[in-house]
Amino acid sequence: MKKKKWLLACAMMFSMTAHAQWHIGVSAGGDYNVFSMNNQYQSDWTSEGRWGGTFGVMGQYDVLDWLGIRADLNWTQKNYRRHRDRIPIDYKYYNHYLQLPVMASMSVGGTKLRGFVNLGVYGGYWLKSQRDGTDMNLFSGKYYTFSEDVKFNSERDQRWDCGLVGGVGLEYLFAPHWAAQLEVRYYYSLTSVQKQYMHVKDYRYNATTAIQVGVKYGF
């Protein structure tokens, strides 16, 4: 069944006629990341999504007037919070990624105002991780506030990230060659942030929704 979906999708992608136009641009915005993992029997752990930032540059090559290939290079935060009820543990994670989404960009509409859909895949690299928050030392009975860089562990941490990306948005041509874009984009990671370094399988994923504005110039 999966193979048939692949073939159908690929066939649909090749009915095209020639058209060429280059665009470059920048974008920036905020993103909301959701972290998911199996808490197992440690049931009072809760993962909560958190906001972060994203900015980057883009390039697009229009094959048709409604279809182009777009690639971004962006810095995106994938932040989240983990906390417990039983004792006051509250960790806020700040994760910085460099991402390269490559998407088919499809647009419909008029000359000035158009809607667009971006669909594709992305690859990324986990640049840095930090965490801050509170913990409790049960033996001393003292709360502890901390802020630290999380040292990467090459055995445990999966620095490379990849997944699916899709977005919808609006584009407004506000001047000859210049357009503004507003996009809601979703990154669905297919790579666990943790390598399967144990016999026990333990998958942990990010899923990030970005709301971003951008400006692009068409040559």
Next chain:
Amino acid sequence: MKNKILFILGLVLLGLSMGSCRGDSDTLMSYDHKDNLAFKEAEKSFAGKFKVIWNALNQNYALWDYEQQNGLDWDAVYDEYLPQFEALDEREKVTDAELEDLLKKVLNPLHDGHMVIFVKNHLTGRSIRVAPAMNRNMQRPDFDIADICHPTLEYYAKIENGEVEVTSDGEPIYMEYSTHVDDLLNQFMATDGYGLRWMADSIASLQQLTTPTAKQVEILQTLTNLYNLLNYGVTGEDDLKLYNTMCERFSYLNIPGFDPIDPKFGDYGVDIKFALLKGNIAYLYFSDFHLTFYLVDAVRDEGFPNADEYTNTHMDRAYAVWSAWINAIQKLHSLGQLGGVIIDVRGNGGGLVSDFQFALGALLPRGGFTYGDVRFKRGTGRLDYSPLMPQVIGTLELDHAIITEPIVVLANCRSISMAEITSLSAKEVENARLIGKRTWGGLCTLTDNEEFSYNYSGHIGVKDQTPVFIYLPTLATFTRDGKQLEGIGITPDIDVDLDEDLFTLTGKDTQLDRALQYIRTGN
């Protein structure tokens, strides 16, 4: 337009087909209590027992990165030993020795200094005990002597040896008391005019009567039977039950010193010694970190809920020894006459964290002392840890002078747990030194499983109830400079061997002598 929509739908379908590529985590069990499901396979299967050990440690043990640095591959252990445990399941007979041997191969590489594993051999019905730290420390050349030679002040308390200060009455300034069950029973058996010896004297006196009354004959017979029953040497828990039963039954005989002994002394007994050694050096030895039971009323009531007058008498006598030590220090310090302090934790297996304030902590400023950092498990993943948090241990909150005179902590191979925390702290105090031999290597703190859900780490199973029980610390301990010394121990500032022959023959203690030399000369 239609083509565009079809094209977009095509891409969406492609995406959805890939969306199921995320993996599913395995489902894990919690092994902190008697969970019939978690331990089911382990009841009748050696492979099941191994899987419990491997998974429970994988989830609860706080030292995996440290073990990895020391060359341990826990996944490779699984691959190598699961087939061997499965092979045991194919057999009709597996001896305890075979099971123990295989368990040692799996567990001996682990460095935690407290960890002890109990595994029930379901074929024999007996429980196998494996203690990796004991197995490791037994290989040390200084293990046997540390095991045999318990600190004694017999030589130093004798005035003629010139090592002890004396009172104005010419008496040595020296006190000791032990509430260990064996020592309390020994008091009963071996004290002149007391207990068993009083009975022997009374029997001899009654036997000499030419015309005893019927009552005297009866008492003679009763005493003789009782004496014979108790004379073989009562020691240990079972003998204590017999002793207490006889004590209650024959209380009407009014035998001096034949008083009930609280069984709680089996758990919380302490042997404590104080001497003011020449040069006004205040020496304290205590065998266990149980002082809080004797010094804090609320804890005493909790630890000894059935305390009677006899129990309180023993506890007060132990308290008096500590009180003499701390009072001597404070008084001599205030007069500018204190030569130094020696805290002897040789052979001390540890105990309550709160005891720190009554030993080294009684010499330090109020407000606690940070001896290092700790880290807790914070998830089921092997490497899920909390940040390092300062480990602040309580110092004496009562008004007291901070001691600036030289302090020595004496330690050896059998100084474990809180004795090591005290040793580690001594190395962080400017006017303190650690003298003796490298300690055991068990610095990670423990709690009981009532608190498991606070940190989701600690003991595995329930002793004598689950087929696997692991006595396991809750956290990892680091020195102030970020080192882990688990399985290694604290290295003394001055390494000194104990001369066993000299100690055994004369009571002279080369380690104590070196401590005295350091305090008196600064060298």
